[in-house]
Amino acid sequence: xxxxxxxxxxxxxxxxxxxxxxxxxxxxxxxxxxxxxxxxxxxxxxxxxxxxxxxxxxxxxxxxxxxxxxxxxxxxxxxxxxxxxxxxxxxxxxxxxxxxxxxxxxxxxxxxxxxxxxxxxxxxxxxxxxxxxxxxxxxxxxxxxxxxxxxxxxxxxxxxxxxxxxxxxxxxxxxxxxxxxxxxxxxxxxxxxxxxxxxxxxxxxxxxxxxxxxxxxxxxxxxxxxxxxxxxxxxxxxxxxxxxxxxxxxxxxxxxxxxxxxxxxxxxxxxxxxxxxxxxxxxxxxxxxxxxxxxxxxxxxxxxxxxxxxxxxxxxxxxxxxxxxxxxxxxxxxxxxxxxxxxxxxxxxxxxxxxxxxxxxxxxxxxxxxxxxxxxxxxxxxxxxxxxxxxxxxxxxxxxxxxxxxxxxxxxxxxxxxxxxxxxxxxxxxxxxxxxxxxxxxxxxxxxxxxxxxxxxxxxxxxxxxxxxxxxxxxxxxxxxxxxxxxxxxxxxxxxxxxxxxxxxxxxxxxxxxxxxxxxxxxxxxxxxxxxxxxxxxxxxxxxxxxxxxxxxxxx
Numbered sequence: 001x002x003x004x005x006x007x008x009x010x011x012x013x014x015x016x017x018x019x020x021x022x023x024x025x026x027x028x029x030x031x032x033x034x035x036x037x038x039x040x041x042x043x044x045x046x047x048x049x050x051x052x053x054x055x056x057x058x059x060x061x062x063x064x065x066x067x068x069x070x071x072x073x074x075x076x077x078x079x080x081x082x083x084x085x086x087x088x089x090x091x092x093x094x095x096x097x098x099x100x101x102x103x104x105x106x107x108x109x110x111x112x113x114x115x116x117x118x119x120x121x122x123x124x125x126x127x128x129x130x131x132x133x134x135x136x137x138x139x140x141x142x143x144x145x146x147x148x149x150x151x152x153x154x155x156x157x158x159x160x161x162x163x164x165x166x167x168x169x170x171x172x173x174x175x176x177x178x179x180x181x182x183x184x185x186x187x188x189x190x191x192x193x194x195x196x197x198x199x200x201x202x203x204x205x206x207x208x209x210x211x212x213x214x215x216x217x218x219x220x221x222x223x224x225x226x227x228x229x230x231x232x233x234x235x236x237x238x239x240x241x242x243x244x245x246x247x248x249x250x251x252x253x254x255x256x257x258x259x260x261x262x263x264x265x266x267x268x269x270x271x272x273x274x275x276x277x278x279x280x281x282x283x284x285x286x287x288x289x290x291x292x293x294x295x296x297x298x299x300x301x302x303x304x305x306x307x308x309x310x311x312x313x314x315x316x317x318x319x320x321x322x323x324x325x326x327x328x329x330x331x332x333x334x335x336x337x338x339x340x341x342x343x344x345x346x347x348x349x350x351x352x353x354x355x356x357x358x359x360x361x362x363x364x365x366x367x368x369x370x371x372x373x374x375x376x377x378x379x380x381x382x383x384x385x386x387x388x389x390x391x392x393x394x395x396x397x398x399x400x401x402x403x404x405x406x407x408x409x410x411x412x413x414x415x416x417x418x419x420x421x422x423x424x425x426x427x428x429x430x431x432x433x434x435x436x437x438x439x440x441x442x443x444x445x446x447x448x449x450x451x452x453x454x455x456x457x458x459x460x461x462x463x464x465x466x467x468x469x470x471x472x473x474x475x476x477x478x479x480x481x482x483x484x485x486x487x488x489x490x491x492x493x494x495x496x497x498x499x500x501x502x503x504x505x506x507x508x509x510x511x512x513x514x515x516x517x518x519x520x521x522x523x524x525x526x527x528x529x530x531x532x533x534x535x536x537x538x539x540x541x542x543x544x545x546x547x548x549x550x551x552x553x554x555x556x
Contacts, residue, residue, distance in 0.1 A: 001110055001113065001415050001416055001419065003416050011419070011423045015120070015427075017430075018429070018431075019089065019093070019120070019129070019426065021430055022434050023081075023082055023086065023130055024080065024082030026081065026130075026440070027081060027437065027444040027446035027447075028081060028084060028132065028444055028474045028477060029443045029444055029474070030445070030472065030474045032131065032132060033084065033085075033132040033474065034472070034473030034474035034476070035054060036066060036070070036134070037070065037084040037132060037474075037477040038055065038477045039067050040066075040067045040073075040074060040084070041071070041079060041477050043064075043068070044074040044075050049071070050064075050228045050229050052064055052067050053495070054491070055471065055483060055492060055495075056482040056495075056499075057492045057494075057495025057498075057499060057502060058233065058494060058495040060236050060239050060240050060244070061240075061244055061491060062134050063180060063181065063182055064225060065176065065180045066087055066137050066180060069086075069087045070084060070086075070087055070132075079480075085130065085131075085132050087136075087137065088128070088129055088130060088131065089129060091136050091140035091141075092129030092136050092140065094140050094144075095119070095125075095139060095140040095143045095332055098143050098144055098332070099115050099116045099119055100113070102150050102336065103115045103336055105158065105296075106294045106296050106301060107294060107340070111339055111340065111343060113419050114415060114422075115335045115336050116335070117422035117423060118274055118342070119331060121421075121423070121425040121429065122274060122331050123269060123270055123271070123272045123429065124269075124270030124271060124327070124328060125139075125328070125331045125332075126429050127433070130433060134181045135181070136328070137176075137177075137181070138177055138180045138181040138184070138185055139331070139332070141174075141185060142177050143329070144172070144173030144176065145171075145173035145174050145189045146304075146308060148167060148171070149170050149189075150299070151166035152167030152168075152170050152209075152210070153167075153299045154208075154298035155296055155298070156297075156298075164210060164213075168210050168213050171210065171213075171214035171215065171218040172217045172218065174222075175217065175218045175220075176222075179222060182240070182244065188315065191311065192307050192308050192312075195311060196299075196303065196304050199303065200299075239494055260317050261317075262317065263316060263322070263324075263326075267313070267327060270328075270331070271334060272359075272360060273360050274335075274338055274357075275356075276352075276356035276357060277338040277341050277342050280342075280345055280349060280353065281338060281341045287302070289341055289344035290337055302337065305333040305336055305337050308330065308333040309337070313327065313330065339418075342414075343415065343418070347409060350409050350417075351409065354402050354406050354409075358399075358402055360395075360398050360425075361395040361396070364391045364392065364398065365392065367388065368391055368395070371384045371387075371388040378546055378547065379442055380441075383439050383441060383442070386435070387438040387439055389435065390435020390436075391432050393431050394428040394429065394430075394431040394435070397428030398425060401428060404420050404421060405417040405420065405421035408420060441545050442545075442547065445478055446478050447545065448475070448544070448548060449478040451545075452479075452543035455543055456552065461481050463521060464484065464513075464517060464520040465481065465483050465484065465521045465522065465523075466484045466504070466510060466514070466521070466523070467485050467486060468486045468488075468510065468524035468528055469507075469528040470523070470525055470548075471485060471490065472523060472548055475523060483523070484503065485503040486507060486510040487504070487506055487507045489503070489505075507535070511535045514537055514539075514553055515538070517553050520552070521551065521552050522539075522550070522551050525548050526549060529549055532551070538553065539551040
């Protein structure tokens with residue numbers, strides 16, 4: 001790169017600010033962010049790091065690594081939106097560093113900066129890096145496995161000790177991925193490696209997998225928790241392995257259906273603003289650029305990366321359970337494949353790619369112009385107008401990124417053009433993402449809880465608090481307590497079956513309890529509130545937002 005040190009320092013500062021700002025500037029969004037924050041809050045409160053609970057009920061849908069790290073952050077720094085999301089920010093930066101390390105060893109520093117900044121600015125990667133879900137942890141540690149294999153099979157000039165260490169790191173990455181989201185972190189890399197062997201017939205690679213220290217590292221990381229949780233909860237293994245893994249893949253009971261083409265638009269949008277580079281990669285000269293870039297590796301890196309992307313795309317496309325975030329682990333491999341294509345593309349081709357990228361700022365500007373079309377019962381004109389300001393600023397930054405990249409490219413500074421554009425695109429994405437807070441009245445319960453607490457100064461956490469027909473995931477973490485479910489179970493059905501006294505399975509039981517209470521509270525939505533009137537139950541509204549209402553059973 002020909003960028004000066006002061007300019008590089010400024011770009012680095014801009015990037016870190018853009019990366020960390022959305023982590024703490026938004027309130028928790030339902031459902032995932034509330035769920036995973038609440039599980040960690042309960043874990044920190046109980047000091048039970050073996051058996052996760054949600055709303056006080058056993059919850060075995062995911063392994064505990066993210067719960068552990070978030071609970072520890074709550075204990076050390078206190079509960080906050082930043083502490084709830086710090087693990088996503090940290091693991092996403094870890095994934096960027098891993099990509100940088102891999103590409104630096106195989107293709108040099110400049111290509112490493114291109115690949116890592118491209119990854120950071122991909123919509124898919126950036127978005128999920130700032131949402132409290134388990135997907136970023138899984139993606140980061142699967143990347144650790146991928147990079148461990150790439151470098152563990154050897155790189156020209158790499159020491160034998162480093163080669164062995166990287167292979168052990170691949171095993172450790174699989175273990176940490178398992179603790180992040182389960183068997184998928186083992187099954188997918190394993191299947192991809194087998195396919196690679198079948199195609200290349202490089203059977204001797206099997207002898208380089210560090211069969212002693214690798215399994216020791218894997219078991220040391222992955223084995224203790226399953227053993228402990230099973231010893232305390234005999235039902236865990238059947239639910240976690242059979243129901244949550246095999247049943248989720250093979251049947252549609254989770255109501256996450258989608259056609260075989262479900263992930264096509266997800267991929268097109270997710271790789272933006274670099275999606276146009278896919279077109280160049282499909283051409284012969286694009287693939288040749290990738291092969292030449294990674295020639296220092298002792299394995300066929302372009303083939304491994306391609307299998308990594310294609311297999312996961314096909315695997316999740318045939319699954320009966322689909323969510324947009326499932327394809328996130330392919331983005332690091334995609335960045336490593338597309339970086340050489342962009343660097344070596346002809347000047348005219350690169351200009352054409354930049355023109356295609358203009359779809360992003362144009363889309364943001366269109367959102368601003370046609371913002372009134374998004375006004376409905378959930379999003380008021382004030383909310384939409386406020387969000388449109390952020391979207392417009394983000395669009396301007398994206399346009400500046402494209403224009404700057406074009407100018408640098410015209411001057412023959414291709415590396416600088418990509419890196420600067422990627423950093424500015426990240427800044428633009430950060431601005432637009434922070435604007436999402438303007439919609440929080442419909443996506444979060446933070447303001448609702450604040451209104452409730454200010455209206456009810458005599459409220460105590462010892463008071464009964466029910467959740468009627470719904471479970472608003474962001475209420476418990478902001479209220480700092482669990483709720484008693486009424487006529488609603490959903491994902492908490494397993495826990496309720498073991499502790500039925502903690503829920504009210506039907507509305508009638510709740511009604512009797514409510515009428516016999518001198519003091520109680522409940523949350524529901526406006527559609528279910530009439531049930532209180534039909535049953536002749538006394539209540540008064542103490543707080544409400546666009547969708548939900550909190551009621552009280554006591555005199556002022």
